[in-house]
Amino acid sequence: MAPLWASQPFKGVYILLFSLKTVASLSLLSVFYVFKPFRPVPEWNFKVSIARSVLRAAFRYFTSTRYQHPRQLEAxxxxxxxxxxxxxxxxxxxxxxxxxxxxxxxxxxxxxxxxxxxxxxxxxxxxxxxxxxxxxxxxxxxxxxxxxxxxxxxxxxxxxxxxxxxxxxxxxxxxxxxxxxxxxxxxxxxxxxxxxxxxxxxxxxxxxxxxxxxxxxxxxxxxxxxxxxxxxxxxxxxxxxxxxxxxxxxxxxxxxxxxxxxxxxxxxxxxxxxxxxxxxxxxxxxxxxxxxxxxxxxxxxxxxxxxxxxxxxxxxxxxxxxxxxxxxxxxxxxxxxxxxxxxxxxxxxxxxxxxxxxxxxxxxxxx
The missing domain is CATH 3.40.50.1820 (Alpha/Beta hydrolase fold, catalytic domain)
Known part of the structure; x- marks a missing residue:
């Protein structure tokens, strides 16, 4: 069963809330990840750590909204x-x-x-x-x-x-x-x-x-x-x-x-x-x-x-x-x-x- 957020008008509300939360979360993480001990994996650099968080957030968004990229069927x-x-x-x-x-x-x-x-x-x-x-x-x-x-x-x-x-x-x-x-x-x-x-x-x-x-x-x-x-x-x-x-x-x-x-x-x-x-x-x-x-x-x-x-x-x-x-x-x-x-x-x-x-x-x- 698709989540509530996958259809309007709830989808619009979700996108707004998701955007606000994600921006705040990534801003906070960008401060924490300056310091090596706070990174998900100490061997990762700052860019890898932030990119991992961005990708996980993207997967959360796609899942909650049930977004599927349309297949290209013409040139x-x-x-x-x-x-x-x-x-x-x-x-x-x-x-x-x-x-x-x-x-x-x-x-x-x-x-x-x-x-x-x-x-x-x-x-x-x-x-x-x-x-x-x-x-x-x-x-x-x-x-x-x-x-x-x-x-x-x-x-x-x-x-x-x-x-x-x-x-x-x-x-x-x-x-x-x-x-x-x-x-x-x-x-x-x-x-x-x-x-x-x-x-x-x-x-x-x-x-x-x-x-x-x-x-x-x-x-x-x-x-x-x-x-x-x-x-x-x-x-x-x-x-x-x-x-x-x-x-x-x-x-x-x-x-x-x-x-x-x-x-x-x-x-x-x-x-x-x-x-x-x-x-x-x-x-x-x-x-x-x-x-x-x-x-x-x-x-x-x-x-x-x-x-x-x-x-x-x-x-x-x-x-x-x-x-x-x-x-x-x-x-x-x-x-x-x-x-x-x-x-x-x-x-x-x-x-x-x-x-x-x-x-x-x-x-x-x-x-």
Whole structure:
């Protein structure tokens, strides 16, 4: 049930009160954070400490007002970099991606810095990005794609980025809608002539969950599509339950991390279908405790000061224990949740590029 503040006239009142409280709170914190002992993590500088508080306040606002950024489904300012991807043949979707209630739909995506042209994909490396947001929050695709492309270009050189706008969780677009969209987008990239081995799936937070679900589906559905050459998951949300907010609050580091527990409750309960789930669906939704064999090497990142750390590390160990898997776990010691997506605000450039360099070395090395 949506909170009272999600609809007018209460929403207007909430925005006013929220703005006043947030300005006062951040003003006070800006004084406290001048002094190192008062920062959430003593190793953080002033900017990281304030940025963490701003991000947590933003997540509180989005959750209370149930704000969801609309997906871009036409070119607009993206011009030729935008593509509206038509779902492939329905036979590509089998259980648990085949659903009577949730059917494949067109997917909007934005290329950066330029699109791969039809028939010219041979030899072209592509990073497919699925951004996080607890399955319910989306971001402006053009600026986000530009920022991420800038990070990737320093390490993966010629790779082009396809920023995929999967359907956000809401009535009528819960699981498996985002994974259907991921499969639709992956099929599209291959249809351009791109070699699967030249594709890297990349996802952060809930986007990392989607990447893992797509990999599992491709691995367990032989003959549908060839596997990608690599995957990167940053702070993947691997333990998704109806009581996600409580799980988060009880986790180590939740007091200093930047996420907001009610956001996770909103996301999980909007995403998880009602009723009984098959074991296959459960494994796609919440991969912790459900390791799987994959021929695709996976780079797993977690921040040492994020509440998801223990779950992500445990999942990485589970996957490493599966014979034949190639898994690389990288911890950025003092970073909070989702370094890849939040670095634009946190400016932890050294830590991000150390992780990206490690990812590039791992994914380009031979088994």
């Amino acid at each position: 607009g300012k993206s011009g030729e970099r935008f593509v509206l991807i038509t779902p492939p043949d329905p036979t590509l979707f089998s259980a648990p991606l085949a659903s009577a209630e949730i059917t494949p739909a067109p997917v909007g995506a934005v290329w950066h810095p330029a699109p791969v042209q039809q028939g010219q994909g041979n030899g072209q490396k592509v990073i497919m990005q699925f951004a996080g947001g607890a399955f319910v929050l989306g971001w402006e695709p053009n600026e986000t794609a530009k920022t991420l492309s800038g990070y990737f270009s320093e390490h993966f050189k010629t790779a082009k980025v396809l920023y995929v706008q999967y359907r956000l969780a809401a009535p009528g677009t819960y699981f498996p809608a985002p994974i259907q969209d991921a499969l639709t987008a992956y099929n599209y990239v291959l249809s351009l002539g791109v070699n699967p081995k030249d594709v890297i799936l990349c996802g952060d937070s809930a986007g990392g969950n989607i990447v893992l679900a797509l990999l599992r589906y491709l691995q367990t559905s032989p003959g549908k599509l060839h596997l990608p050459g690599g995957a990167m998951v940053w702070s993947p949300w691997v333990h998704v339950t109806p009581h996600a907010g409580e799980d988060y609050t009880k986790s180590r580091n939740s007091d200093v991390d930047l996420l907001y527990a009610p956001l996770l409750d909103w996301g999980a309960n909007a995403y998880i279908p009602k009723g009984d789930l098959t074991p296959e669906a459960q494994a796609l939704i919440s991969p912790l405790g459900h390791p799987f064999k994959t021929e695709t090497p996976i780079f797993v990142h977690a921040g040492g000061r994020e509440a998801f750390f223990d779950a992500v590390h445990s999942f990485s160990e589970e996957m490493t224990a599966v014979e034949g898997n190639r898994i690389k776990f990288h911890e950025s010691k003092f970073t909070p949740h989702d370094l890849l997506l939040t670095n634009a605000q946190l400016s932890l450039d050294t830590e991000l590029h150390e992780a990206l360099k490690d990812a590039q070395t791992f994914l380009e090395s031979k088994a």
